[in-house]
Amino acid sequence: MSSTHTVPLKIYFGVFIALCVLTGVTVWTAKHDYGALNTPVALAIAGLKASLVILFFMHVKYSSKLTQLFAFAGFFWLVLLLVFTLQDFMTRGMLPTYVFKH
Amino acid sequence: MSDHAHSTVGLAHHFDDLEQQKESGTLGMWAFLITEVLFFGGLFGAYAVYRSSYPDAFMRASAQLDVNLGGINTIVLIVSSLTMALAVYAAQKGSKGGIIAGLVGTWVFGAAFLVVKYFEYKHKWEHHLIPGPNFLFPDAHGVGQHGTPEQLYFALYFAMTGMHAFHMIIGLVILVWMMKKARRGDFTVHNYALVENFGLYWHFVDIVWIFLFPLLYLIGAHSGTPGAPH
Amino acid sequence: MSSTVLSPSAKASPSSPEGERKTFLNADYGWKSWLFTVDHKRIAVLYLISIMVFFLIGGTFALLMRAELLTAKGDLFEAETYNKLFTMHGVVMIFFFLVPSIPAVLGNFLVPIMVGTKDLAFPKINLLSWYIYIVGGAATLFVAITGGIDTGWTFYAPYSSTYANTNVAGTAVAVFITGFSSILTGLNFIVTIHKMRAPGMTWFRMPLFLWAQYATSLIMVLGTPVLAITIVLLGLERVFHIGIFDPALGGDPVLFQHLFWFYSHPAVYIMILPGMGVISEIIACFSKKRMFGYHFIAFSSLAIAIFGFVVWGHHMFVSGQSAYASFVFSFLTMLVAIPSAVKVFNWTATLYKGQVSLETPMLYALGFIGLFTIGGLTGVFLAVMGLDRHVHDTYFVVAHFHYVMVGGMVMAFMGGMHFWWSKMFGRKYPEWIAQFSSVVVFVGFNFTFFPQFLLGYMGMPRRYHQYNAEFEVLNVLSSAGASILGTGFLMTICYFIWSLKWGQVAERNPWGAKGLEWERAPSPPPTFNFEDGERIVVTEDAYAYTHEEPHGGSLQEARK
Numbered sequence A: 001m002s003s004t005h006t007v008p009l010k011i012y013f014g015v016f017i018a019l020c021v022l023t024g025v026t027v028w029t030a031k032h033d034y035g036a037l038n039t040p041v042a043l044a045i046a047g048l049k050a051s052l053v054i055l056f057f058m059h060v061k062y063s064s065k066l067t068q069l070f071a072f073a074g075f076f077w078l079v080l081l082l083v084f085t086l087q088d089f090m091t092r093g094m095l096p097t098y099v100f101k102h
Numbered sequence B: 001m002s003d004h005a006h007s008t009v010g011l012a013h014h015f016d017d018l019e020q021q022k023e024s025g026t027l028g029m030w031a032f033l034i035t036e037v038l039f040f041g042g043l044f045g046a047y048a049v050y051r052s053s054y055p056d057a058f059m060r061a062s063a064q065l066d067v068n069l070g071g072i073n074t075i076v077l078i079v080s081s082l083t084m085a086l087a088v089y090a091a092q093k094g095s096k097g098g099i100i101a102g103l104v105g106t107w108v109f110g111a112a113f114l115v116v117k118y119f120e121y122k123h124k125w126e127h128h129l130i131p132g133p134n135f136l137f138p139d140a141h142g143v144g145q146h147g148t149p150e151q152l153y154f155a156l157y158f159a160m161t162g163m164h165a166f167h168m169i170i171g172l173v174i175l176v177w178m179m180k181k182a183r184r185g186d187f188t189v190h191n192y193a194l195v196e197n198f199g200l201y202w203h204f205v206d207i208v209w210i211f212l213f214p215l216l217y218l219i220g221a222h223s224g225t226p227g228a229p230h
Numbered sequence C: 001m002s003s004t005v006l007s008p009s010a011k012a013s014p015s016s017p018e019g020e021r022k023t024f025l026n027a028d029y030g031w032k033s034w035l036f037t038v039d040h041k042r043i044a045v046l047y048l049i050s051i052m053v054f055f056l057i058g059g060t061f062a063l064l065m066r067a068e069l070l071t072a073k074g075d076l077f078e079a080e081t082y083n084k085l086f087t088m089h090g091v092v093m094i095f096f097f098l099v100p101s102i103p104a105v106l107g108n109f110l111v112p113i114m115v116g117t118k119d120l121a122f123p124k125i126n127l128l129s130w131y132i133y134i135v136g137g138a139a140t141l142f143v144a145i146t147g148g149i150d151t152g153w154t155f156y157a158p159y160s161s162t163y164a165n166t167n168v169a170g171t172a173v174a175v176f177i178t179g180f181s182s183i184l185t186g187l188n189f190i191v192t193i194h195k196m197r198a199p200g201m202t203w204f205r206m207p208l209f210l211w212a213q214y215a216t217s218l219i220m221v222l223g224t225p226v227l228a229i230t231i232v233l234l235g236l237e238r239v240f241h242i243g244i245f246d247p248a249l250g251g252d253p254v255l256f257q258h259l260f261w262f263y264s265h266p267a268v269y270i271m272i273l274p275g276m277g278v279i280s281e282i283i284a285c286f287s288k289k290r291m292f293g294y295h296f297i298a299f300s301s302l303a304i305a306i307f308g309f310v311v312w313g314h315h316m317f318v319s320g321q322s323a324y325a326s327f328v329f330s331f332l333t334m335l336v337a338i339p340s341a342v343k344v345f346n347w348t349a350t351l352y353k354g355q356v357s358l359e360t361p362m363l364y365a366l367g368f369i370g371l372f373t374i375g376g377l378t379g380v381f382l383a384v385m386g387l388d389r390h391v392h393d394t395y396f397v398v399a400h401f402h403y404v405m406v407g408g409m410v411m412a413f414m415g416g417m418h419f420w421w422s423k424m425f426g427r428k429y430p431e432w433i434a435q436f437s438s439v440v441v442f443v444g445f446n447f448t449f450f451p452q453f454l455l456g457y458m459g460m461p462r463r464y465h466q467y468n469a470e471f472e473v474l475n476v477l478s479s480a481g482a483s484i485l486g487t488g489f490l491m492t493i494c495y496f497i498w499s500l501k502w503g504q505v506a507e508r509n510p511w512g513a514k515g516l517e518w519e520r521a522p523s524p525p526p527t528f529n530f531e532d533g534e535r536i537v538v539t540e541d542a543y544a545y546t547h548e549e550p551h552g553g554s555l556q557e558a559r560k
């Protein structure tokens, strides 16, 4: 039976320390201004932290392909929602709208 | 077929064996988490739209939050995620005491998070930062103004952190129930799916906060605006 | 888990007559054995009864509207009352009939049997979903009785959030609650189809009904939560006035439309995909042929479920959405027509040279193909931005989605109910009267909704209780059609109920159909679906109809 995979304790503690360090890093980077990169940097660090939680605390690294697919699908659909909503708000006024001439 | 299949304690009538039951439970939990991702996703969508529409107002409003409290809470929640992971580890090893210790730790740190959150909310209440007719946001001269775009930030702040806190409260209730079950010895090496699936839920709640922290607390941190007014 | 405690078979019922076979219907008696059941078949029956109640309520609202529209003057109801009627009609029909109809009734009944197992993966959650549905439905009825709601079923902000004087908050709560019942149903189906398939039941041996249910469940799980959170935001806006959809406070009502349609366009596929699954089963059975292009139909269900999520902006061409976004959504909408067309082509190809027989389910299936094609193609018209500007918010749109929802989904539901009725209740409905009433329904439907295409194209706007006199003739036709349609539905309900007691007792496989539910399960099935101790092992593909061996003869015998 392979569904029970015990993750060694040192991985749990390693992930924990990494999460704490990354929390510090995200606060530190937030105090500096990178212009347009501020939000991408913050999201990249948050994404990294979330990936650590998903892969190790939630065992997705050791799970079946199906579980991995499900874990991925949720975030993929979230991206669909965000991208297709923002493609409206980000492009308001970019193309000429209809001009009626008589 | 594993030797576990012979153990039928806790096996529901419609499953062939415990492995099928456990896999079904895990998959169901993941499907549920997908719904949770999209449930919060609507809020993140609203956040993205309004943050892009009012970047400066969002920075000014964000500067009203206390980065230290938010940071402490982030660490508190990470600790509770660790203790939850350890509870699952203990369950895999069949250590009853380990499960209980892990669950209690998770509960304590989860509750600590909510206590901090309570003081943060109280602070907003006292400073008229609750969206609605009483909302006042100080303009450049320190005079409180109604209905400014900063209100949208706080509407999302309360919707997102409130929904997050609601999930934590549910989690704390379930934790108490699980502690009782653990003390009764309901969880065995072959039958600990509940601990594992609850762990997935708890880690998910942690992940939501991992995104909320930078998006809500840190976007104004570089602007030099002092922290929350006292 | 101790769900066996609640299972109907746990207590053997001594009261059943000697020698009578144990079925899920007579396994236990009394209201408790129904309200606390965890048997998927009993829950399906509970759902059937409750959605029929809501169908009749929603239908009554529709008939009242058609009565008002019989004349050009607004003489029967106040404008406000009429607004409430069309809103309640939409809310009840969509959230309480169309969305749960096929999944919660036929899906609940058939999914475990078709995959060859005893029950859904989570029987208690299945029961919970019905209770949630009932609570949400009761809340809706409470709103309807205490004044109703007049925003239209789409609850557009800022009218709903700021200006409406009707019970928006109550309806929001009701719809929010009901959403969880469909999430739980979808979750249960997904896990059941992944994990509970019998040995040998590979993905590509599954009946197409299961593929359709799986795709539908994906949409339920991925889309419904977004509707839920949108409704939460709407409620917060309405109660606390936080500004999130209020332009006066910097909010953007178009955001509401985005979030709303992220669910509600895919919800159209929640309503039509299960119907397509039913049609595939019926077409194969009454053509006595292997399904033409099985893989194409299976994958087209998934394609519809996935691509259906990125077309929602076609509802917003005149909302102030950016021209670029409208262009993208318009283009993607036309693409999503392809998988639907694939299905229609494959069904018609299956009919070709099949041994087609025209019993009632097949009549409904053929009706579905024609009406759905009209509904789908007019949808492509509406995806064209220029044309949409002309017919937006007219009866053209109303006719379009009724051709999809009623002409598609309701026809499929009726076809499916006739097809599996004998399996569910062990009795046959009277065939000739059913054939007759299916024709009545078809005629009534077209009389009701085809004139609305013309009205819309002529420019009659939707959602008004009075109209210009030049539209009167077509409106009279439409109202007359509605009464014919209503008669057809009532006839059906009557003979179905009649057949429960007086219908001819059905054998196991009256249609000579392929599939586990016909070949391996008795009519009606016992609590655990198959004969005691029988472990289903699947050895052949779905629809293994052998063309050489004429099933027509045995079918004729079976019908005697």
Ligand SMILES: [Cu+2]
Pocket: C264, C265, C268, C311, C312, C314, C315
């Ligand atoms: Cu649509």
